[in-house]
Amino acid sequence: MLAIDVISTIFISAGAFFMITGTVGLLKFPDFYTRMHATGKCDTLGQVLVILGCVIYEGFTFISIKLLLVAAFYLLAGPASTHALMKAAYVTGLPVWKKGDKRM
Amino acid sequence: MIGVEAMKEENRKFKIVLTFCIMFIFWLLLSAWTVYLPEPYDFSKVSRGILAALIVTFLTYEMFVPSRGTKVLLKTRRFIPYVGWELWQIYLATIDVTKRVFGMLDVDPQVIEFDTTLRSDFALVTFANSITLTPGTITIDVEPERGRYIVHAISKAPADSLTVDQTMQKKVGYVFLEE
Numbered sequence: 001m002l003a004i005d006v007i008s009t010i011f012i013s014a015g016a017f018f019m020i021t022g023t024v025g026l027l028k029f030p031d032f033y034t035r036m037h038a039t040g041k042c043d044t045l046g047q048v049l050v051i052l053g054c055v056i057y058e059g060f061t062f063i064s065i066k067l068l069l070v071a072a073f074y075l076l077a078g079p080a081s082t083h084a085l086m087k088a089a090y091v092t093g094l095p096v097w098k099k100g101d102k103r104m
Numbered sequence: 105m106i107g108v109e110a111m112k113e114e115n116r117k118f119k120i121v122l123t124f125c126i127m128f129i130f131w132l133l134l135s136a137w138t139v140y141l142p143e144p145y146d147f148s149k150v151s152r153g154i155l156a157a158l159i160v161t162f163l164t165y166e167m168f169v170p171s172r173g174t175k176v177l178l179k180t181r182r183f184i185p186y187v188g189w190e191l192w193q194i195y196l197a198t199i200d201v202t203k204r205v206f207g208m209l210d211v212d213p214q215v216i217e218f219d220t221t222l223r224s225d226f227a228l229v230t231f232a233n234s235i236t237l238t239p240g241t242i243t244i245d246v247e248p249e250r251g252r253y254i255v256h257a258i259s260k261a262p263a264d265s266l267t268v269d270q271t272m273q274k275k276v277g278y279v280f281l282e283e
Contacts, residue, residue, distance in 0.1 A: 018198055025205040033256050034213055036242060038201055044237065045198040065133050075194075079236035083243050086256060090244045096256070099212045 004056060011053030018046035031097035032089055040082035047074050123165040127157040175281060182279045189275070193238045200239035204258065212259040215244070218267050220251040220277075227280040234272055241266060 025038025051071040055064040097103075131153040203209045222228050228251070232243040235255055240262030245254040257263035265271065276282075 018202070021198075021202045021205050025201060028205060029211065031213075033242070034211060034258060037240070037256075037258050038205060040236065040242060041194075041197045041201045042205075045194055048194075062133065069133070075237075076233070079233040079243075082236055083232060086242055086244045090254070090256075096215055097213060 004059075008053040008057035011049050011056060015046045015049030015051075015053060018042045018049065022046065030101070030103045032094055033086065033096055036082055036086055040078065044075065044078040047071070047078075119165045119169040120161060123168045124157055124161045126168075127160050128153060131157055179280060186275060186279050190234060190237060193234070197237060197239040200262075201258075210259055213256065214260070214263055215254065215256050216263050216267060217252060217254050220253065220273050222251045222273075222276060222280065222282050223248070224280060224282065227276060227282055230280070231272070231276045234276065235266070238262075238272065 019042065022039050022042030025042065026035050029035045029038055048071045051067050051074075055067050058064045058067070135153065200209070204211055220231065222231055225248070228246055228248055232246055232253070235241050235243045235253065240258045242256045243253060244256050246252070255263070255266060257266070266273075
């Protein structure tokens with residue numbers, strides 16, 4: 001039981017770390033597009049790690065099957081929503097930050 | 105001509121049955137615990153699932169089972185290792201962004217465009233999602249006719265891995281037989 005506790009704690013803390021990294025990137029990066037890099041990628045892995053930690057804690061039950069389905073749909077929906085936001089910004093003509101420009 | 109009609113009818117029945125089976129299994133996975141946990145077993149609980157599965161089946165069976173493709177089994181067999189590789193790429197991508205957030209790597213964004221040999225919808229979507237999940241690149245737009253992608257890369261190295269090395273194009277092309 002202790003081993004399961006430790007492993008799931010490691011997974012959930014790693015997920016939380018990546019989510020915090022994504023938030024720091026959101027505040028730190030210079031423009032909209034680079035901010036989407038931070039949130040889009042870190043959130044995907046962070047969310048999946050948190051869910052995996054819960055699955056390991058829960059064991060093999062119907063609840064963990066549901067959690068795995070949530071993780072699978074997140075892996076599909078995450079990139080799609082990131083792409084939708086990027087396309088909307090690009091089509092409306094938001095300028096792309098180049099190295100040396102001022103922060104936007 | 106009668107033969108063609110009969111085949112279409114057969115195909116429709118097959119689609120309906122397949123969709124219903126998948127929907128019902130899905131319902132069982134999601135809510136079976138409400139069926140087997142409370143002790144008295146009765147048909148009314150399962151019948152709710154059957155009803156829901158039937159409604160969803162008749163709304164979506166035409167979209168849910170795509171018209172018969174070619175070499176589906178071969179594509180499926182090649183797709184599974186690709187998913188494993190993609191999960192590893194997600195891990196690498198997050199480490200990459202983490203390094204950039206904490207200032208260990210440079211941020212030098214650029215927008216690149218390139219053509220691919222991919223044409224079918226599923227291959228285009230898979231490749232677009234793969235670009236977004238792999239290190240340092242996000243898909244902005246796709247033009248399906250020419251297989252042209254517009255991609256935002258966070259620095260030069262990830263951009264080069266798409267335009268020069270083309271590892272991922274080759275992998276997706278290999279999976280969907282569209283090299």
